[in-house]
Amino acid sequence: MNFSERSLELHKQKRGKLEIHSTFPLETREDLSVAYTPGVAQPCLEIAKDKNLAWDLTIKGHSVAVVTDGSAVLGLGNIGPEAGLPVMEGKAILFKHFANIDAYPICLDVHDVDGIVAAVKAIAPGFGGINLEDIAAPVCFEVERRLVEELDIPVMHDDQHGTGVVVTAGLMNALKVVGKKIDEVRVVISGAGAGGMGVTHLLFEAGVKQLTMVDSRGIIALGREGMNRYKDELAAKINPEGKTGSLANALKDADVFIGVSQPGVLISEMVKSMAKDPIIFALANPVPEIMPEIARVAGAAVVATGRSDFPNQVNNALAFPGIFKGALDGRIRKITSAMRLAAAVALAGMVQHPTSEEIMPSVLDKSVADVVAEAIKRAA
């Protein structure tokens, strides 16, 4: 059986991936009197006096809601909140496994900015943080902006910022492999959705000077068709001369391709047209923009994907557990770009001698989350 078949089979057998466990014993009447009534009234009364005590006396201090509306799940598109559940459950178990955070999937049946913001604000009291996930652009940008402003717990749209952190970390190490400098390379980003925006913003913070963003209609440029407010803002900054053209045009002599877009958009000829020792991050999930072996044959010096079954896994699982662990442990209210850049630097630093086959720490390495968490707290 391949991964798809095994995954489907195991989901059927286990009925999903999550279980709730009690940390309190429940075997005797005394146990019930402590866990439930009458004893439970005491922690309630303490929190009623000072609601900050919910952080110490309940799940709040170690819990994150993994929130989606199912509008942009993996690379599968708008498949709805129910169909997004397996991915949200997956994030939840990764949160637990890597950061000992108890995360719960919240799949929303509302899809506009006001509806999503209202629902998340409504459920916020029980959570220590909000991980927004797989919400389509441009709704996701405004949702995140408003929630960061209006809530008193950390909110992060992982598709933007988790992706930004792992790509920035990976690129730092890939550039060491090919001996190029971050402020001298030409980077092309394929995809102007959540991932593309998050990556672009953090790469700027990291020192990249030459950036071109391409969506399904070509290079983003003011006045072009298919723009939106967020693309306009970015185009004004990275493409003031109003360059237009296709992905193939953009990639000619470029040093780096970062795909957060669709399977198959990158073909051999484009890789061959890039500058010497091109770096390819083909991060579309589950099927990358180009298969790694094809990219290597076409001359790529470093190839990364988001998948567990290829080398150089540039996967958000390396970032989000540690980012939220740092935010929760440090009681950080807002996760800033300076914190995210610190996390990327720390993540890159975990690979002592980067090679073309190893630019990232292993996603299985359980020390990663602590390193990232420490970086977040230090930057706070």
Added chain:
Amino acid sequence: MNFSERSLELHKQKRGKLEIHSTFPLETREDLSVAYTPGVAQPCLEIAKDKNLAWDLTIKGHSVAVVTDGSAVLGLGNIGPEAGLPVMEGKAILFKHFANIDAYPICLDVHDVDGIVAAVKAIAPGFGGINLEDIAAPVCFEVERRLVEELDIPVMHDDQHGTGVVVTAGLMNALKVVGKKIDEVRVVISGAGAGGMGVTHLLFEAGVKQLTMVDSRGIIALGREGMNRYKDELAAKINPEGKTGSLANALKDADVFIGVSQPGVLISEMVKSMAKDPIIFALANPVPEIMPEIARVAGAAVVATGRSDFPNQVNNALAFPGIFKGALDGRIRKITSAMRLAAAVALAGMVQHPTSEEIMPSVLDKSVADVVAEAIKRAA
């Protein structure tokens, strides 16, 4: 240490009572490829084709949201959503322990009918059922009515209907102990909130003919001060002659006192004024309307409370796990009063020979939930 101190201490030590566990292994790259990307895309795609498959492939089929706005927590009143968390976590671990249902606390920062309904509808796709909890009357009635009508998963306000089931079961057995018939006794209900309404409605279904409801201002009657739409409806039905008076007046010669109200409202003199062999259910939590030893000294034949540390625990924990287990296993969309009455009969039937010290099965008995679940499914 008493229960309050031990409870507070353990909540501090464990940081609440819940933990998320993964049912999938996560130790190898292959594990990640099955639990997460790329394998996870397959269950997503299956559910996208038929969203009913979420019941089989995700947590949905065995999960319940325990939803409160913190406006009527235990007998503690409007202490807010954060302060309600310990109780909701308590319900969640009871769901797991007794019915193997994975329940999660959702504490809402909205308090009006429209806000609560909108929030619950928004999060419904990820859950198999909604247990409304500790929401103040009369908001709770309209919230439940609308959610039952508008959602396609079972919704139950436990304070009303869980209480209705356990009180009805307990009263059936208490009446056996004193040798009285359900259609001949005079029952006085103290408390016109969620519990009082739920108990009254199910006792009617069970055959009680003479019922008086008393709130903090006395017997409810049309035209009296402090009424609301729900009290009016009930008063028209149970008090057509417009009787008025205090709890003391109502209890004179009554057979049964059922308190779902406030500590201390029932005093010895009132018990003494009741008919022979009075039955006292003093269910206010954590402090009952009268302490059991005082009620016994005053002549009560059977005394029940909601607490784990006295005999005859009439606690919702005997009902809600099994009711939702039956509803989830049977894919029941609406939990009706006929189903609840069947659950009460089944619950009462678990005590073969009721005595004044044993009218209910033990809350520790893990077979109760299955018996209740079967009754729910049979009645469906």
